[in-house]
Amino acid sequence: MTSVPLEDTYDGAHPVRTLVGLYSGQRRRLLVAALAFAAKHSPIWVIPVLTADVIDVVVDHEPLRELWWAAGLMLLVVGQNLPMHWLYVRSFSVAVRTVETNLRMALARRLQELSIGYHRRVSAGVLQAKIVRDVENVVESSRQAFDSGMSATTTLVGALVVTAVRVPEFLPVFALAVPAAAGLVVAMRRRMASRNAAFRVEVEHMSARVSEMTHLIPITRAHALERDELDRMGATLVGVRDAGIRLDVTNGWFGALSWILMQVLSVGCLVGAAWVAWNGMFDLSAGDVTMLSSYFVALTGAVTALMTIAPVVTKGLESVRSMGEVLTEPDVERNAGKETVASVRGEVELAGVRFAYDDAPDEAAVDGVDLHVRPGETVALVGPSGSGKSTVLNLVIGFLAPTAGRILLDGRDMAELDLRTYRRFLAVVPQESLLFEGTVRDNVTYGSPDLTDAAVLAALRDANALDFVEQMGGLDAVIGERGARLSGGQRQRLAIARALVRDPRVLVLDEATSALDTASERLVQQALARLMAGRTTFVVAHRLSTIRGADRIVVMRDGRVVEVGTHDDLLAAGGAYAELDRLGRAPAPS
Structure with a gap:
């Protein structure tokens, strides 16, 4: 089994670079997954174009063959979703699960190399949390970020390309959404990072306390100290709860602000497109108004999805930092290159x-x-x-x-x-x-x-x-x-x-x-x-x-x-x- 040498590539100052490095051996699978996702997701930006053509057929009384062509293309675009979705899930799952296994093997290998003094200083519960919870966070963050990121990216690219071809005058309106979203992400990222770090520390403390409590149960029961132990555990759980609430509230503010911003921009686009068409400007048809409105809804949804990735990615990066505490710990037993012992007399x-x-x-x-x-x-x-x-x-x-x-x-x-x-x-x-x-x-x-x-x-x-x-x-x-x-x-x-x-x-x-x-x-x-x-x-x-x-x-x-x-x-x-x-x-x- 191949293990990711994270201990050799970890960079605490650049956890994003470290996270990207984890997937360096999975580039081919990720490329296949990305292409399959783009194909399966294409109805999101293709259907509005075909819908616009259907509306123009009705409004302008164009030949019915245009309607049948549009209907056939819609069915074809929708039907390819099934095989492409299977290919995407298969390729991406293999990549993610391989990284998950390699991460846990890297951590397990490092734990075997670390000195006994280190293991006496650090609670087994804390180390268990890193192997179980932190790796799980990295994997789930990667999964959600790839899903949401690919969905948003393909939607953005498809919508912008079609708009540039059919109604290039509206590109500046669409472009407003991206810098607005970027500004919100920059403003909220630092606070989310600090909240995630605090929550992670509290969860590790809880894991250590649970491990200690389970080992002490015979002593606790023998001396009728159940209430004292529950009080200690309760104080720890309250710390986890309070840190979790602070993290949830921060993420909630972020989600609400991003949603409001995107909805305001969406309403503005719909009203603006309708006003332009009503005044006969840019030769905008009724179908184009529908297409632009659909695109902007999809666009705002895509940008919102990109913004919601920020808390998920922040959580994953915090787990990368957490694992780095083990993987870069210098207190290790170094045997590489030393003399092999083939026999022992016992002196x-x-x-x-x-x-x-x-x-x-x-x-x-x-x-x-x-x-x-x-x-x-x-x-x-x-x-x-x-x-x-x-x-x-x-x-x-x-x-x-x-x-x-x-x-x-x-x-x-x-x-x-x-x-x-x-x-x-x-x-x-x-x-x-x-x-x-x-x-x-x-x-x-x-x-x-x-x-x-x-x-x-x-x-x-x-x-x-x-x-x-x-x-x-x-x-x-x-x-x-x-x-x-x-x-x-x-x-x-x-x-x-x-x-x-x-x-x-x-x-x-x-x-x-x-x-x-x-x-x-x-x-x-x-x-x-x-x-x-x-x-x-x-x-x-x-x-x-x-x-x-x-x-x-x-x-x-x-x-x-x-x-x-x-x-x-x-x-x-x-x-x-x-x-x-x-x-x-x-x-x-x-």
Whole structure:
């Protein structure tokens, strides 16, 4: 599937140019659609000419054959509308739907490239609104603008050409409508743009709030906070309503003013043409008066349609700007041209690593960390909340890049590696397993679709998950959205099975058992032991009992490493780890 490289062509200062660029690959289809539209729409400006001829036949008692000729031409012009309309719809629909798909693919690709830090800063609801609503706005704006624009353009061109041939003296009257409409558009466009921008921001805020509300429903219900959550949601919806009202009122003023202006000009044209014919000027016939009146009605309708396009186009351009916030975001992981990782032994070294988040550049989350991990070694990271453990994991995964120092993988600087190829040898088991709606097979083989059922069953067995999977109905059993049909322990064991089938060389366990009951934790720990065997493993855990068997334990505080050693050595040293162990063993206050 071809994707539009909007991230390479986007120009925030010229969104119209960007919008035109989106359709650059569809020029041939758009040309066919335009020609078909002009043909199907021709009755609008051809019928008034033939009607004028029919009226002159009656008024001047011309031969009846002129009447039959006019009638035959009318039927021919009307009849061609059906095949030409089909050709127009087919060509234009393919062009628009292709752009729609390419836009969403471009956004999805960019979201995959953006750093984890960006995704933590920006709400998933906001990003969803850009992929769904903004793309929809661009497509619908394009559709309406093309329909209305082609209708108005063909009507204007046809009416002006026929008038120039039959009654050229009336061209200056028709020409009054265009500058009058243009002046109104210029006067209203800036206000419409600001109103559309404000409305878009409110809708994105609402999308973020809806996403947050749906995730918090269990907590909200458990603490009887439904009314508080509804109040928060209500305030957001009122903001959307008020912004929408302001936008609608602005568009309403624009539509009303344009309609009044065009009707006044239409009445003036009809009265003027009738007065000229009554006085015998310009050799104007009764049929010509009817033709001119019909043309001016069509002309004013066309110009009005062109003016009504302005709010639609403004809305589409605002969505182009909105998508540009994602497509031009510089915080991306760049892998192009870097060294490919073909194999991994599992040696990881952090050398003088420092990292600070963009929103707090003077406060290092990790500061001066030196750690050398041998292939197949298990290293546990412990320490109080905020000590930098999770940041170290994200640095090892490559989600974050050090602001100082280096991370070496098998002796190679990770800054020079294509991290996508490195992650083929990496598996992560987080605190909350990330499963999707589908079957057990789909979830376990995610990223490895060619695995045999035998390999999947073996992984499930090693992950202590085979028994409950068979009870559910086997590999084709559906687990529900985010694994809703499974318990926490079952979800973790499926996640471990997914990691096992990847046969990773580097393993990251981030609080993988912290949310489990004792029975589930025992099964998960057994599965993790099989998973960790022979693999370089980084473990973060609050329960010190779960990491006693680690080859080394790294104690962190305020982003720094304060102790390193085995469980027994650190207890004997009586330092920070011994204090953590003592606090973990202390009975809960009664």
